[in-house]
Amino acid sequence: MEYNNIIYETDDRVATITLNRPEKLNPLSHALRGEVYDAMKEAEHDRAIGVIILKANGRAFSAGYDLAPQPEESEYVSHRSGMPDTGSTHPQHYDWSRHALMGHWMIWELAKPVIAQVHGYCLAGGTELTSMCDMRIVAKDARIGYPPVRAMGTMDMMWAPWYLPMAKAHEFAYTGDWFSGEEMARFGWANYAVEQDDLDEFTMKFARRLGNIDNDQLNYNKRAVKRQYEIMGIRTALMVGTDVEAMSKHRPAAGEFGKRVREGGLKAALEWRDGPFQDFRGERDSAPKQRALAGEEGSSGKGPGKDGYGVTE
DSSP states (O other): OOOOSEEEETTTEEEEEEOOOOTTOOOOHHHHHHHHHHHHHHHHHHHTTTTEEEEEESSSSSSOSSSOOOOOOOOTTTTTSOOOOSSSSSOOOHHHHHHHHHHHHHHHOOOOOEEEEEEEETTHHHHHHHHHHHEEEETTOEEOGGGGGGGTOOOOOHHHHSSHHHHHHHHHHHOOOEEEHHHHHHTSSSSEEEEGHHHHHHHHHHHHHHHHSOHHHHHEEEHHHHHHHHHHHHHHHHHHHHHHHHTTTTTTTHHHHHHHHHHHHHHHHHHHHGGGGGGGGGSTSSSSSSSOOOOTTSSSSSSTTTTTTSOOO
């Protein structure tokens, strides 16, 4: 298979899907996500493949959804919605998080286990993509967080209460602060945390061990576990989370981030968002270390755009 944003490779029982936009920290554009979903279906179809690894090139797994993507012509993007096909065209103004979640359910239902291999930054949408994988193996020094909750909206996919201890789920979903891969393994989100230099070898060894089980048995093992979580309510809970996320885009200060994107560009808006936290873009000298709360500097003038941030996708 030929792709523009990912690399698809097979080695015996293991298929590897590599996000390949390293120059931009692998932002999850519509085309890239569509290619990931297609490659996973290709691996599912191939009887020789038993296990899938999802990893990334460059210094980060993914900085999150692509907030300013360019128009893309891709056979993996629906001509109706302009996004990966998830069975709905998502016509409503508030449907972004619903669309993202419905795409990730494909990984949940895939017949074969998917292992996310995480290094560097894994932020926002990157945490959603990896959380829908069956297992996660991370570099100890990886940084996993959700900074959009600081000024943009709630988590698109409210996975934190399902994967983290209650107190840490609150902290993660409220502050957007990052936790290291080592901490996330201790909390239970990741299966293993290893040194980054050992990450490739460790993950492949684990995948090959899993691949000693026949495909049908792996399928039934996965299905048995997933159905238990569904009985506990995970499908309904995550979908309700998308409704709350849509509401969060209509709070009085909802348009502030988009206003700053329009006036100063995306990088300046991210510096404004993260400045007081002094991480991510807030680490830069140009970022404001102190600022007024969103909405306290006057009206934004415009409401949120299609994606709720004032940045159309």
